[in-house]
Amino acid sequence: MKVRKALRVTAAALAGLLALSACGSGGDKAEDGRVSLRVTVWTANEAHLALFNEIADEYKKSHSNITEIKFDPLPFDSYTTTLTTQIAGGNAPDLAWVFENSAPDFVSSGALVPLDETLKKTEGYEYDDLAPATLTLWQADGKLYAYPFSTSPFGVFVNTDLLKQAGQQTPAELIAAGKWNWETVLAVASAVNAKTGKAGMVIRDFDYKGWDNLSTFFTGWGAQAWSADGKTCGFNAPEMVDAMTTLHKAIFTDKAMPGPGTTADFFAGEAAMTVTQISRASLLKDDGFAWDLVPLPAGPKGEYAVVGQAGIGVLKQSKHVDEALDFLAFMTNPANSAKLAQFFPPPRQSLLTAETLAKTNPKLSQEQLQRVVIDGIKTGVVKPSHSGQAELAQQVRAALDPLWQPGADVKAVLDGVCSAIQPLLAK
Amino acid sequence: MAARTDSVAGLAGAQPTPGWAPATRPPFWTTRRRDHLAGYLFIAPQLIGCAVFVIAPLALVVWYSLHEWNVLAGTFTYVGADNYRALVNDPQLPGVLRATGLFSVGLVVFNLSLALLLAVLLNQRLRGTVVFRTVFFSPVVVSLVAWTIVWGFLLQDNGGINALLRVVGIDGPNWLRGGATAMVSVIVVQVFKNVGLNMVLFLAALQGVPAELYEAADIDGAGRMRQFWRITVPLISPTILLTSIITVIGSLQVFAQIAVLTQGGPGTSTTVLVYYLYQQAFQFHHFGYGSTLSILLFVIVLVLTVLQWQMRKRWVFHES
Amino acid sequence: MSRRPSRGVKLTLYGLMLVLAVPFVFPTWWMVTSSFKPVSDIFAFPPKLVPTTWQFDAYRQVFELQPFARQYLNSMYIALIVTIGTLAIASLSGYAFARIRFRGQNLLFLLVLTGLLIPSEVTIVPLFQMFFKAGLIDTHWPLILVPILGAPSVLATFIMRQFFISLPVELDEAARVDGLGRFATYWRIALPLARPALGAVAIFTFLHSWNLYLEPIVFLSTPEKFTLPQALTQFVDAYGGPMWNIQLAAGTLTALPVLVVFVLAQKQFVEGLARTGLKG
Numbered sequence A: 001m002k003v004r005k006a007l008r009v010t011a012a013a014l015a016g017l018l019a020l021s022a023c024g025s026g027g028d029k030a031e032d033g034r035v036s037l038r039v040t041v042w043t044a045n046e047a048h049l050a051l052f053n054e055i056a057d058e059y060k061k062s063h064s065n066i067t068e069i070k071f072d073p074l075p076f077d078s079y080t081t082t083l084t085t086q087i088a089g090g091n092a093p094d095l096a097w098v099f100e101n102s103a104p105d106f107v108s109s110g111a112l113v114p115l116d117e118t119l120k121k122t123e124g125y126e127y128d129d130l131a132p133a134t135l136t137l138w139q140a141d142g143k144l145y146a147y148p149f150s151t152s153p154f155g156v157f158v159n160t161d162l163l164k165q166a167g168q169q170t171p172a173e174l175i176a177a178g179k180w181n182w183e184t185v186l187a188v189a190s191a192v193n194a195k196t197g198k199a200g201m202v203i204r205d206f207d208y209k210g211w212d213n214l215s216t217f218f219t220g221w222g223a224q225a226w227s228a229d230g231k232t233c234g235f236n237a238p239e240m241v242d243a244m245t246t247l248h249k250a251i252f253t254d255k256a257m258p259g260p261g262t263t264a265d266f267f268a269g270e271a272a273m274t275v276t277q278i279s280r281a282s283l284l285k286d287d288g289f290a291w292d293l294v295p296l297p298a299g300p301k302g303e304y305a306v307v308g309q310a311g312i313g314v315l316k317q318s319k320h321v322d323e324a325l326d327f328l329a330f331m332t333n334p335a336n337s338a339k340l341a342q343f344f345p346p347p348r349q350s351l352l353t354a355e356t357l358a359k360t361n362p363k364l365s366q367e368q369l370q371r372v373v374i375d376g377i378k379t380g381v382v383k384p385s386h387s388g389q390a391e392l393a394q395q396v397r398a399a400l401d402p403l404w405q406p407g408a409d410v411k412a413v414l415d416g417v418c419s420a421i422q423p424l425l426a427k
Numbered sequence B: 001m002a003a004r005t006d007s008v009a010g011l012a013g014a015q016p017t018p019g020w021a022p023a024t025r026p027p028f029w030t031t032r033r034r035d036h037l038a039g040y041l042f043i044a045p046q047l048i049g050c051a052v053f054v055i056a057p058l059a060l061v062v063w064y065s066l067h068e069w070n071v072l073a074g075t076f077t078y079v080g081a082d083n084y085r086a087l088v089n090d091p092q093l094p095g096v097l098r099a100t101g102l103f104s105v106g107l108v109v110f111n112l113s114l115a116l117l118l119a120v121l122l123n124q125r126l127r128g129t130v131v132f133r134t135v136f137f138s139p140v141v142v143s144l145v146a147w148t149i150v151w152g153f154l155l156q157d158n159g160g161i162n163a164l165l166r167v168v169g170i171d172g173p174n175w176l177r178g179g180a181t182a183m184v185s186v187i188v189v190q191v192f193k194n195v196g197l198n199m200v201l202f203l204a205a206l207q208g209v210p211a212e213l214y215e216a217a218d219i220d221g222a223g224r225m226r227q228f229w230r231i232t233v234p235l236i237s238p239t240i241l242l243t244s245i246i247t248v249i250g251s252l253q254v255f256a257q258i259a260v261l262t263q264g265g266p267g268t269s270t271t272v273l274v275y276y277l278y279q280q281a282f283q284f285h286h287f288g289y290g291s292t293l294s295i296l297l298f299v300i301v302l303v304l305t306v307l308q309w310q311m312r313k314r315w316v317f318h319e320s
Numbered sequence C: 001m002s003r004r005p006s007r008g009v010k011l012t013l014y015g016l017m018l019v020l021a022v023p024f025v026f027p028t029w030w031m032v033t034s035s036f037k038p039v040s041d042i043f044a045f046p047p048k049l050v051p052t053t054w055q056f057d058a059y060r061q062v063f064e065l066q067p068f069a070r071q072y073l074n075s076m077y078i079a080l081i082v083t084i085g086t087l088a089i090a091s092l093s094g095y096a097f098a099r100i101r102f103r104g105q106n107l108l109f110l111l112v113l114t115g116l117l118i119p120s121e122v123t124i125v126p127l128f129q130m131f132f133k134a135g136l137i138d139t140h141w142p143l144i145l146v147p148i149l150g151a152p153s154v155l156a157t158f159i160m161r162q163f164f165i166s167l168p169v170e171l172d173e174a175a176r177v178d179g180l181g182r183f184a185t186y187w188r189i190a191l192p193l194a195r196p197a198l199g200a201v202a203i204f205t206f207l208h209s210w211n212l213y214l215e216p217i218v219f220l221s222t223p224e225k226f227t228l229p230q231a232l233t234q235f236v237d238a239y240g241g242p243m244w245n246i247q248l249a250a251g252t253l254t255a256l257p258v259l260v261v262f263v264l265a266q267k268q269f270v271e272g273l274a275r276t277g278l279k280g
Helices: A002-023 A046-062 A076-088 A100-109 A116-121 A132-138 A160-165 A171-176 A182-196 A211-221 A238-253 A278-283 A321-331 A334-340 A354-360 A366-379 A389-403 A410-425 B002-012 B031-065 B082-089 B093-122 B129-141 B144-154 B160-167 B179-207 B211-219 B224-235 B237-251 B256-261 B273-283 B287-315 C007-034 C057-065 C068-099 C105-117 C120-133 C141-149 C151-165 C169-177 C182-193 C195-210 C214-219 C228-232 C244-274
Strands: A035-041 A066-073 A095-099 A147-159 A199-203 A271-277 A291-294 A306-314 B067-070 B075-078
Touching: A035 A046, A035 A076, A035 A321, A046 A066, A046 A278, A046 A321, A046 A334, A066 A321, A076 A095, A076 A389, A076 B273, A095 A100, A095 A321, A100 A132, A100 A306, A100 A389, A116 A321, A132 A147, A132 A306, A147 A160, A147 A278, A147 A334, A147 A366, A160 A182, A160 A271, A171 A291, A182 A199, A182 A238, A182 A271, A199 A211, A211 A238, A211 A271, A211 A306, A211 A389, A238 A410, A271 A278, A291 A366, A306 A321, A306 A366, A321 A334, A354 A366, A389 A410, A389 B273, B031 B067, B031 B287, B031 C068, B031 C105, B031 C120, B031 C141, B031 C151, B031 C182, B067 B082, B067 B287, B082 B287, B093 B129, B093 B179, B093 B237, B093 B273, B093 C007, B129 B179, B129 C007, B129 C244, B144 B160, B144 B179, B144 B256, B144 C007, B144 C228, B144 C244, B179 B237, B179 B256, B179 C007, B211 B224, B224 B237, B237 B287, B256 B273, B273 B287, B273 C120, B287 C105, B287 C120, C007 C244, C057 C068, C057 C244, C068 C105, C068 C141, C068 C151, C068 C182, C068 C195, C068 C228, C068 C244, C105 C151, C120 C141, C120 C214, C141 C151, C141 C195, C141 C214, C151 C195, C169 C182, C182 C195, C195 C244, C214 C228, C228 C244
Parallel strands: A035 A066, A035 A095, A199 A271
Antiparallel strands: A095 A306, A147 A271, A147 A291, A147 A306, B067 B075
16 A cells, blocks of 8 residues: 555654664764864964964874864853853863853862862973962862963053054053053043044953953952952942943043944054953054053052963863873973963963063063063952853843943942842852 | 545446445445545654654753753752742843833734735835835845844944934934844844745735725725725735734744844843743753743743634634 | 826835835845955945945955855755755645544644744753754754754644645545545645645745754854854854954855845745735
């Protein structure tokens, strides 16, 4: 009967399909000891990836059982979400970069494998060379769960061509005159915008969404997002109110910074100054505008530095934990740390000298490196981080949105932020 | 079956064909049984597919909603109705539901009105309507993400739309950053994308209205508008109902535009239920609570659809 | 309202349509022309409707930054398979529900219809788990199987059923008289007549698959496997800022071919939709 025959054929096909799908797998299964590792990162920058692959190739030479080490860039602004979704689905990478603001969540979750033992017993690793202050965020119960391969201070890149065009003094001159503070900087930025129509100052990656980058600004007022123990909201403290009022005026009255919805990319020549990390130096073109790199301006409470950190850890879910640990130890050993230092300042004290950094950092002068990088790492405050980071960050962001309007009541908005996040901080 | 046999006999000239007349002992596989089997077999793939890919996941979602699932720590603990209690007490939920309601109502009203307007215009027997028809339909085939990205880019404070407005001397608002304008922007982007589909359906319906009715109305001295409301609308009411059901369901599922254009902001003004669900489940990793929100969304869709379907008795002119 | 309007009214109507056409056409126009502009020109004021300098660099970069050709192929072949599969399954089911009497069919139809009510976001997590257990994450299987067998094809079934209901019953009877079994009746008689409905379903289904956004993001993690909507959002610089001209170039590449095909085939499509019997 025709229907029966059609049915039999369909059933056979379906069975075959399901069998095939059950056998086929998306991941690598270790057959005869061959291993491939996947490392999730958030940078798709060619220079960065070239360097990583160079290090990986060297590692593979001495480890023939590793067939592939793949650096998998995930989109920057959804990196943590994507990584966590992969873990949730059981599709975790072997190694992963971790943002400092999600460090508390990852470190305490049990998703990462402790690194101390492997690192300490690797020959020539010199574990004691790691500056203890840089490790605190990544440790729990005395164990190190992720290695802070980058402690990157924030500095100010300046387009000196644009400043001269607007008839303003360069930072070098302002620093020499002892006037390198936010008041002056914002005035200069405002003048640049008035004269040239280009943006004066851009706090990169803020874009009215990434508020944690504002810590590069408000720390100068002695303000903080929350107390050191993470339990008390710092948004409606007087210091923060002062800082935000100044910021609001700079954006909406003085037009020193571009308003919401306006994009200005410093590295494309659309802004005179930008606050960002030194790893962005790779975006500077050799034949572009003349530029300088200087430390953050002083705030009313004096000079300060802010650092961002990035850690790399091994996922417990990985099928090749031992191999991953071994590779991590290799990638972060003294020799490779020196190579990576041109983009990612390591936590190694021996490497944090201007001469060493200058060797691998052709774009920056020794003076710049000393003032911005080394001093910054020594004294810098880390960007805000807290457990339950994703939800907390989103709440702050939503509650801060009313602030980015011309007539906003700064104090009221900040009070609103605190009432929104207090329940979350208490957890 | 009896009625069918009759009509076959009638068709074939009262000569029953072999296979229909019972033999001395009826075979097991009567035509009726064979037909039944064919019926089941034909729908089998769809039914099995629905069972596996729709019903089973739905059941699983209910199961998840009864647990607290921390992804990073890898814990999955049974919490009974806790998530549902949290749902009822969630301080953000009223705002989310309000945003969802505003969005859906705005979208459905705007979409259906515009679709009807365009269909009426295209039905006017003007030359070149085919070109306009293509134009109005074209966004439907353009990739959704591409469309949204282009609009996002045009809606920037220093983007194309404000640039055009400046040319005529208007200072355009910061579309994606103002509370109300953000919602309006997302609605407009979505409507212009899909209105072509409803427009075509209305057009087909309009063309099905017999011309004589209008002629008779002309003779009776009824004006255009009156004819529209008294003749056109009732006669195309089945289409209106159908498109409104589809559009309402669709409006509750709009996700990509919000994700690309506003990320639920400014504040939480464009955080509709589907986006809130995504945040809870995929960004904050509260998979258990996200599942609870999913059930809520499903219930809302179900209730609205049933309501609209019931209304057909009242609003639709005649049933086909 | 199918009488010829007067001249004045005609002009008003044309004017109205022209004005209305602007928001439909302008974004596509902007997308295409901006993809040829240097980045600085894109945000320029006064806005440049046509690029002053034509740069093709963005298009080159589209293919350099991502395996875009591969992704195009992915979207294309997935959509094709899904369309063919859905046509097969939906027409079978639609025919059965419309023309065959079997016990429990109304209940089963309602059961199938529930698929229409469930948004994909609701079922995505359990589906992810299911496919993960089957080892099918980061493959295209979820993007093929779920649309064909799950919720998206239910609309197709609904449309096919509506259409088959509208066919005269005598056709079935005549077929039976000729000794054709059910499948043959479906295959040789009903299906050929169903071309307009099949055409409409094919287009709906193709577009739906072509535009899938959440599912590829959840199920795929290797760029070579991405589909176009996913790929479009990946054109960001190393730190997340959108690369406008490249995104617009990729968007143009995505939209234009489908648009061209539509323009050429739009008569069939629009008429097919109209005759699906969705009107009532």
